Amino acid sequence: MRIIFAGTPDTAVPSLEELVRDHEVLAVLTRAPAPVGRKRVLTKSAVHERAEELGLPVLTPASLRDAEVHAEIAAYEPEAIAVVAYGMLVPPELLAVPVHGWLNLHFSLLPRWRGAAPVQYAIAAGDSTTGTAVFQIEEGLDTGPVFDVEEREMSAADTAESLLDELAVSGARQLSEVLARIERGEGESRPQEGEPTFAPRLTSKDARIDWSEPAEVVSAKTRGWWPAPGAWTSVGTTRVKLGPVAVTDVEGLAVGEIRAGATVLVGTGTTAVELDRVGPAGKAWMNAADWARGLNTDHLTFGENNA
Incomplete structure (x- = not known):
């Protein structure tokens, strides 16, 4: 499938690499370089660096609401846009650009732990099970219909760091497989069921x-x-x-x-x-x-x- 990939941190890199192997990645959307550390050194995101190593065009808009950004994304004519921890809101007019929409790999079993820090909250809450979900992005926060879920039992040894590293790899395969099913006309989604819980950004x-x-x-x-x-x-x-x-x-x-x-x-x-x-x-x-x-x-x- 012809896709654009949108992601920012280390946990999104395995998905980018998996999609490059299995699909046609046209370009990469990521957050713009930001100051890091005490010396405030302007630093590219992990996805930005890996995309350049792979020879992919990289887009770093400050906002997705700009008409020029909209036109630039539409010019690639993506069939879908795959998202993993991108970190920017997608306006309604952009959601309709790809024929198959924007598909997000989320590190929880939706609707549990919608938001920016699902793994952290799942561990802190003492959940016995977690996993990943691939869902269709819509205007609500992580509210879209789900194409696939994969569960994973939790243990007393899990930290947010170790669990995210693991889910990033297994979720990358899951995301690629969902896109392949959609391309074959076999992708089916279902509405989220159950009472949602929320995982806002931590301070x-x-x-x-x-x-x-x-x-x-x-x-x-x-x-x-x-x-x-x-x-x-x-x-x-x-x-x-x-x-x-x-x-x-x-x-x-x-x-x-x-x-x-x-x-x-x-x-x-x-x-x-x-x-x-x-x-x-x-x-x-x-x-x-x-x-x-x-x-x-x-x-x-x-x-x-x-x-």
């Missing part, structure tokens, strides 16, 4: 840990927010970043109480959790035991009352 404020919650919830949130925006807590007025933590069966620690030894434990609303990596303010990530060494943890408590 650092969302990622603060509440130690009064059960250990399983604390662990799930640290894994869901890893690596971005990154879970965090405070000791006194100092912010401390947290890597994924593990649930233990250790009892007797007060909420937020830190117990350091061979391992570093923190009390929650149920049993303690074990810290792995921490990132003290202004310092590099380090092993939790190394961080605790030299601190008087007998008098330190994590939590909101110390901020």
Whole structure:
């Protein structure tokens, strides 16, 4: 099928590569280069860089509402536009340009977790199952009919980073196969069913840990927010970043109480959790035991009352 691909981050690259192998990719839509890091270096998106390596034309409009952008996209005469984490709203007049419309690979089992951060919320919420869905983009937020879903069981080892990496690869194959079925006239979609939940873009404020919650919830949130925006807590007025933590069966620690030894434990609303990596303010990530060494943890408590 003749398609345009629209995507931006690393997780969209496997889909671009799969579609180049299986279909005719005419051009790539991605976000414009943006300042990155402390030095604010203007940096191309991961999809932009890979598209150039593949020799594909790259379009980086600041908005899809511009008439010239509309004309440029229409001039390619795509049969479909495949979307993976593109990050820009598509106006109604552009949705009608390809004969088969815009098809989006979404990293959840719609209508659960519509929005920008579905994997993060699925893990943080303790979902037992997640997956990917290929659906038709329409004017609503992730509301369009679904062509295909693939389920995947969740585990206590999943982080947003590891799960996204996995779903990006399996979803790339799924997206390509859906396009192939549509090209053969075999593509059928169905309306979404069930009560929707939403996964809006995350901020650092969302990622603060509440130690009064059960250990399983604390662990799930640290894994869901890893690596971005990154879970965090405070000791006194100092912010401390947290890597994924593990649930233990250790009892007797007060909420937020830190117990350091061979391992570093923190009390929650149920049993303690074990810290792995921490990132003290202004310092590099380090092993939790190394961080605790030299601190008087007998008098330190994590939590909101110390901020």
